[in-house]
Amino acid sequence: MIERKDVEHIAELADIGITGEEIEEFTHQFNAILEYFDILDQVPEGTEGGTVIYNVLREDEITPSLPLHEAIGNAHSCEEEFIRAPRVM
């Protein structure tokens, strides 16, 4: 069973803001969803996975990249060629 405090903790971990009303709603919904996921406890272990597709490798060659002004063009707050960010400490 997930409780209110668990939902608050998960929201904190996920960096998702959440209202008091939503905590109530999400607690109820998460319990229903996780109860359904409990069927995974019945999965037999040790199955071979059939076809597994592997990554394709390529040479690590230098190719043209985006001009700086385009790369930072969607940022809201810039100083010269830097993007401003909220303070960490």
Add this chain to the structure above:
Amino acid sequence: MATDDPLNAFITRCHIPPSGEGRLSGLTIAVKDNISTRGVQTTCGSQILKGYVPPYDAFAVERLKAEGATIIGKTNMDEFGMGNTTENSAYGPALNPVDPTRVPGGSSGGSGAAVGAGMIPLALGTDTGGSIRCPAAFCGIVGLKPTYGRVSRYGLIAYANSLEQIGPMARTVGEVSLLMSVISAYDPRDSTAQSRPFDHTPSSDVGGCRIGVVEEFFGEGVDHRVASTVFSAIERLEELGAEIVSCSMPSMRYALAAYYTTCMSEASSNLARYDGIRYGLASDDRKQWHHAFQEERQQGFGKEVRRRIMLGTFALSTGYYGKYYVKAQMARANVRADFARLFSDVDLLAGPTMPTTAFHLGEKSDPLSSYLADILTVPANLAGVPAISVPCGTVERLPVGLQLMGRHFEDERVVDAAFAFERVVS
């Protein structure tokens, strides 16, 4: 909702001219709004990306332009692809062209609605757990989820990388095949893309093709009228020379839970990039990082996206990783093994695309009941196999889709069977 878009199929209208001439010259196309278009707003149906203008084109968009297509809009979708109705779009739901009191399906519902209504002949969608096939079935059009790795995901804004593919949607199988041949080419910028071009002209010969009918695809929750419509379609394929075989996929029991655990986990990681700093809604840079971050994500993401990020974070957290994520990967291996076993005996698998016809707007307000509607489409994504939805009749005037799934990289065979069926019923 614009007056020239009564179905709210588009988030942004545009006019992106072709860059060359080719197989799509003279044709217009719409592109789902999670596929990057240089210079044209790309929102993923989310408030958090409102105003975001990609500085580059997705590979599939480069291919469309090079082959002569004119892109006329970015289509409505469930936010980041999370949903099967388009009701999770921050820009309002798209409507079903057959019955506007119903949803067009999702998450590529805007593409489905625009093609179904005849506004455009072709559209690109993306399919993570059925998001091309569901709207194709609900809107009465054709939609193909290609084999994983057959179409480059470069420029597709990620939701669940191990499951999703860009694919074609159109009114006919021939057009779907044409569009697939345009977008399926090798691209070194996607490390999961294989060099397996789709260079194919559909053939209607299904003689000798063995088609497995999976009993679980007609089980609990599947509307009996939908089931009987699909059974009749499979009989038509038998009349055309296909051999029909009954079979079973026991891993279907776990498929939906495996799918949702996997996509939520991947989403929780992928969507961590939306911090309002490099793009998206502006975060307040006077505030402490986490406060600014949490506030921006609360305002910018809708409820379903926040639910999935939180459940994914939970499934990957210490103490629960083994119970949820690891088990989901074991279940996924079971699904892949079931497909491999069945495809050693049959060439294709057939069943309904969706368990019901299109829902009424507002009908799926509870998240779990909405998830359950994906049960027939998620297995193909878990295994990475190709799957097509082709219209096969109606129930109370609402379209029903026949789903055909094939072996890895046998998209051509899937297209051919759908083409044969389409020819005999049209």
